[in-house]
Amino acid sequence: MKHPVDLATALRPRPPSPLQEIEDERFARRGVRLLLKRDDLIHTTLPWDTAALGPVELYPPGNKWRKLAPNLRAAAAAGERALLTFGGAYSNHLRATAAAGRLLGFATIGVVRGDELADAPRNPSLARCAADGMRLHFIDRARYRRRADPEVLAELHERFGAFRLIPEGGSNALAAQGCTELGRELRGTADTVAVACGTGGTLAGLAAGLGPGQRALGFPVLKGGRPHFLQETVEELQRAAFGGPRGDWRLEERFHCGGYARRTPELDAFATAFEDRHGLPVERIYVAKLLYGLTTLAEEGAFAPGSTVAAVITGTP
Numbered sequence: 021m022k023h024p025v026d027l028a029t030a031l032r033p034r035p036p037s038p039l040q041e042i043e044d045e046r047f048a049r050r051g052v053r054l055l056l057k058r059d060d061l062i063h064t065t066l067p068w069d070t071a072a073l074g075p076v077e078l079y080p081p082g083n084k085w086r087k088l089a090p091n092l093r094a095a096a097a098a099g100e101r102a103l104l105t106f107g108g109a110y111s112n113h114l115r116a117t118a119a120a121g122r123l124l125g126f127a128t129i130g131v132v133r134g135d136e137l138a139d140a141p142r143n144p145s146l147a148r149c150a151a152d153g154m155r156l157h158f159i160d161r162a163r164y165r166r167r168a169d170p171e172v173l174a175e176l177h178e179r180f181g182a183f184r185l186i187p188e189g190g191s192n193a194l195a196a197q198g199c200t201e202l203g204r205e206l207r208g209t210a211d212t213v214a215v216a217c218g219t220g221g222t223l224a225g226l227a228a229g230l231g232p233g234q235r236a237l238g239f240p241v242l243k244g245g246r247p248h249f250l251q252e253t254v255e256e257l258q259r260a261a262f263g264g265p266r267g268d269w270r271l272e273e274r275f276h277c278g279g280y281a282r283r284t285p286e287l288d289a290f291a292t293a294f295e296d297r298h299g300l301p302v303e304r305i306y307v308a309k310l311l312y313g314l315t316t317l318a319e320e321g322a323f324a325p326g327s328t329v330a331a332v333i334t335g336t337p
């Protein structure tokens with residue numbers, strides 16, 4: 021059956037997201053320039069008449085777009101019509117996949133961590149997924165941890181039929197390849213490029229796309245259970261995507277503020293003040309920790325005077 025949307029046009033590369041310099045005395049005092057790579061503003065106008073498809077602002081912006089687009093292209097090329105992916109109850113990635121599926125004509129299935137949520141009222145994030153047509157399937161946490169096991173996947177296939185599997189957070193080899201474009205857009209602009217990390221696909225691709233002499237700095241927002249877990253995950257993603265290590269990157273693990281979606285009074289105060297000072301709405305789960313960590317490092321003198329730091333703004337509140 022013909023795909024309902026012209027995917028080649030819909031999934032063509034977007035123009036580079038804007039780069040914006042801001043004045044912040046905590047950086048300026050140290051002779052460091054601060055740039056914001058506004059991936060939250062990635063061009064979202066869809067190139068076809070969306071009247072029948074609904075509001076375009078739900079189209080996934082930023083790193084979600086960069087990670088999903090190559091997976092959707094591969095699914096379309098293989099004639100696949102359904103996407104299955106995984107996430108927690110507040111997953112940005114589940115929402116992005118649901119929105120992309122609705123707009124681009126894929127059926128979507130979201131496997132959600134926590135079977136206790138099945139009968140609870142839907143939170144706004146899961147309600148949005150359902151409104152975008154995603155079938156939600158709740159599984160218990162022990163099973164969720166084993167989501168990559170052949171036995172669990174076989175069960176999902178039995179229940180839902182054929183689908184393209186996209187891992188939690190959308191991070192796989194194709195996603196990392198998609199994020200190289202982010203690095204390429206930043207070539208020659210900054211000495212250090214910083215990004216918040218969840219599942220690591222964005223950092224894996226960003227680092228691979230940067231030019232010589234540039235380094236990438238990842239700020240994990242999760243408190244890893246196992247030491248160096250994310251380090252190994254990013255290395256593995258780079259092996260799968262590029263055949264081996266790429267680029268100069270490292271993780272700065274001091275700024276998870278207690279773990280995923282955890283906040284501290286200092287983090288909140290910092291984010292509110294940053295919003296007031298720069299008029300930038302600060303997404304709290306990822307972007308706030310990135311900016312908080314970077315600013316602390318600048319105040320500690322971690323960046324050489326005369327150097328430039330770019331922070332990738334991956335999402336909106």
Ligand SMILES: Cc1ncc(COP(=O)(O)O)c(C=O)c1O
Pocket residue numbers: 083112113189191216217218219220221222223303306307334335336
């Ligand atoms: C706003 C935002 N920033 C950063 C990330 C981290 O991306 P990754 O999971 O590729 O490390 C995510 C998750 O996809 C996100 O939603």
